[in-house]
């Protein structure tokens with residue numbers, strides 16, 4: 001067993017951290033206010049190869065694998081979680097779908113531009129009436145000669161409003177639904193009848209691009225079908241299984257930031273004539289935060305490593321997402337407690353970390369759904 005990151009991954013961490021400190025942190029206020037990640041920041045991240053970490057080098061990516069990708073997400077999330085969601089929606093959702101089900105032609109056509117960040121992707125599975133249960137999607141794709149006509153309504157698509165291409169999940173056989181009735185298509189955002197509108201009013205990750213997508217008589221060629229007809233449901237499950245590891249990595253980043261801020265504050269803030277870190281209840285909170293971080297880090301990178309080694313990791317990624325999203329909530333909550341009244345104020349970063357962390361129990365499958373994934377695996381094996 002070797003728990004060390006490779007030298008290459010350590011160098012990546014240093015580079016990403018340097019970039020985030022210089023280019024992202026100074027502009028957090030602007031991004032929170034404008035509820036968007038500016039194009040110049042997206043371009044700089046693209047130029048550094050951040051959009052191609054999961055894409056193999058044969059398609060123009062850096063092929064760093066899941067461990068490298070998680071380090072990238074962790075460090076960007078540590079600085080500003082919203083910025084990491086542009087990378088997550090693009091790479092671990094949209095590009096992964098192409099990598100998993102794409103033909104060689106589709107991979108060659110889409111992935112090199114995606115790896116360089118020239119084009120940005122989004123993944124549209126969720127609909128107003130179908131969230132935890134994607135077998136209930138109502139968006140349809142109907143064959144018309146050599147084309148497919150798509151009609152439907154998607155919501156909560158990360159990157160939807162800035163995407164050049166969207167992986168759209170459709171119903172192609174309403175009798176079969178999840179058992180061979182769902183099919184995915186790559187849909188270019190400039191196709192006639194495609195309309196994405198940014199959704200506002202999120203509690204946290206305010207600068208993350210979340211969109212509603214309406215598809216009205218959108219025609220796509222047969223060559224845009226991703227995988228065989230009816231393979232969409234299993235594709236969505238496979239994509240989400242690996243994407244959950246990246247969510248856990250984002251939680252690690254937010255939690256480390258909260259702990260570092262809390263340590264500093266507890267050493268500086270004085271009450272009763274001494275720094276509050278000297279009170280045992282405060283130092284206990286710091287210790288508990290460290291325990292949570294060490295645990296979430298261990299399961300996150302274990303599942304990332306398993307993914308890279310091609311060892312089945314479905315249960316581990318669900319555990320990582322579930323544990324990390326609950327642990328990060330505990331960590332930011334304690335950080336706010338240590339900051340006292342100041343932590344509750346928007347002028348201090350803890351307030352934002354507290355709001356940003358909360359999404360992780362909801363997206364990429366709620367935590368209730370993660371428990372179903374974990375017990376499904378336990379039942380299948382009949383043991384731990």
Ligand SMILES: Cc1cc2nc3c(=O)[nH]c(=O)nc-3n(C[C@H](O)[C@H](O)[C@H](O)COP(=O)(O)OP(=O)(O)OC[C@H]3O[C@@H](n4cnc5c(N)ncnc54)[C@H](O)[C@@H]3O)c2cc1C
Pocket residue numbers: 089093123124125126130131132133155156157158159202210359362363364365366367368369
């Ligand atoms: C900011 C944001 C970004 C997102 N990005 C994307 C994206 O890029 N692409 C995309 O496709 N989707 C995206 N989503 C959607 C997200 O994945 C869904 O919101 C999530 O899967 C839950 O679906 P829902 O909101 O419809 O809740 P529901 O499914 O209606 O769930 C409501 C409650 O019921 C519980 N529940 C449901 N079924 C069960 C069950 N069988 N057992 C126990 N409890 C259950 C849930 O856990 C939850 O507590 C995003 C959402 C948000 C908020």
